[in-house]
């Protein structure tokens with residue numbers, strides 16, 4: 001029944017069943033990539049570098065990449081955490097009244113439809129060429145999915161449960177904490193998962209705009225540098241790191257989500 | 270089971286409430302039109318004595334749930350009045366069991382008492398007794414998704430019973446369980462009603478269920494719902510499961526079904 005109680009071999013088989021397919025895909029992808037660099041892109045490493053060249057560039061520039069990754073990680077993490085706090089708060093407030101929601105929700109949607117790349121320069125103009133601007137850009141891009149999903153979750157409490165609480169004269173506050181908030185949790189978690197990757201994208205976009213006057217910047221800055229130097233294998237290594245950062249956020253949220261919802265929500269398993 | 274029921278009845282810490290056969294209900298010229306201009310209920314008059322078990326049957330959409338919500342105090346009638354003792358304690362049992370998936374079985378059983386502000390030790394004790402009453406004692410720490418449909422309904426009943434209601438309102442509580450489970454639950458419901466002495470108002474589509482459980486059956490017309498006829502069910506209590514196989518039982522269910530069919534056709538003209 002419960003996977004925690006089944007014998008070890010069965011668990012290994014189950015784990016293999018889960019991890020093997022994506023690993024096979026990864027191996028196939030690497031193989032195809034290597035093949036391409038040996039055929040079509042032979043001698044054109046500046047367009048598509050071979051996997052081993054990317055690995056070499058990664059090793060050679062490890063210090064720079066690690067520092068850049070940490071910078072981007074810090075910016076994206078701040079943007080993401082502020083977006084979570086702000087997004088949930090805004091949704092909780094909007095969910096309190098239809099009029100509030102109708103007045104402000106359209107502007108929350110604008111947050112999503114405004115091209116972040118286009119307003120990023122404006123934000124840099126306002127807040128300066130620094131980490132703070134990057135955090136703001138990351139925040140803006142991660143905010144809407146969190147507001148939207150939280151609001152959806154808070155508003156889709158099953159009717160019978162709402163009536164049950166109403167029958168026993170439960171006040172608004174107690175109904176919110178005992179019913180609406182917990183039943184919104186799966187939806188909130190879904191929003192957080194979407195925004196996990198977005199926050200890293202926002203940070204990279206922000207770094208593109210602020211650039212760096214020769215000082216050490218995040219991955220976005222390093223990617224622009226690598227491009228300028230036609231150092232494509234380094235660029236690849238940095239893009240991979242940026243991707244993994246987003247994945248890391250996603251993974252952490254998924255683990256938290258499973259821990260919170262594992263024992264009651266079907267979609268969490 | 271008997272001891273459990275006695276124990277629940279004899280609970281000295283219970284808040285004072287009128288005993289002796291549940292609370293009477295009087296529906297006087299109640300009608301209901303929604304904001305959408307849908308007229309759900311035409312004039313409804315119904316007198317229910319304390320401790321009665323009345324079922325409401327009628328075509329889909331005729332306003333049965335609306336009527337139940339009015340009696341529950343969840344909806345205000347557009348006109349007329351639903352008269353019942355102001356200190357009467359009512360509990361509602363929904364078709365979908367309406368459990369909180371993030372709470373364990375025991376904590377679900379405690380929910381209504383928690384909302385009503387009972388002290389924690391008292392509520393734990395009553396919840397455990399109520400769970401014993403419906404045969405769920407071994408599942409205190411399980412979560413609702415680990416229960417079968419029948420067990421979920423038992424939990425929903427236990428949750429209501431723990432409150433020692435004077436009035437139990439049931440909206441198609443057994444519509445979603447299989448036939449065998451339904452028969453068992455009907456017997457258990459009848460035992461609970463006989464032991465705990467509440468007034469019961471049951472909405473059902475199942476004529477057999479209505480005849481087996483009720484002292485009287487109210488047959489409603491299609492929307493806007495009216496009570497076309499109230500039928501006495503003469504069988505003595507306790508009613509054995511074998512009653513369902515008798516000719517008298519078949520005759521009465523036949524009579525109710527015929528009435529339903531007749532009015533369904535009549536209403537469509």
Ligand SMILES: Nc1ncnc2c1ncn2[C@@H]1O[C@H](COP(=O)(O)OP(=O)(O)OP(=O)(O)O)[C@@H](O)[C@H]1O
Nearest residue numbers: 303305307309328329330331332333334335336492
């Ligand atoms: N909150 C509401 N607002 C507007 N119309 C409603 C509302 N609730 C119910 N109605 C309408 O009132 C009518 C009666 O609904 P109700 O749910 O009471 O029917 P019912 O007899 O319980 O039906 P069923 O057997 O299918 O459960 C329906 O036409 C329904 O669409």
Ligand SMILES: [Mg+2]
Nearest residue numbers: 333334335440
């Ligand atoms: Mg209904």
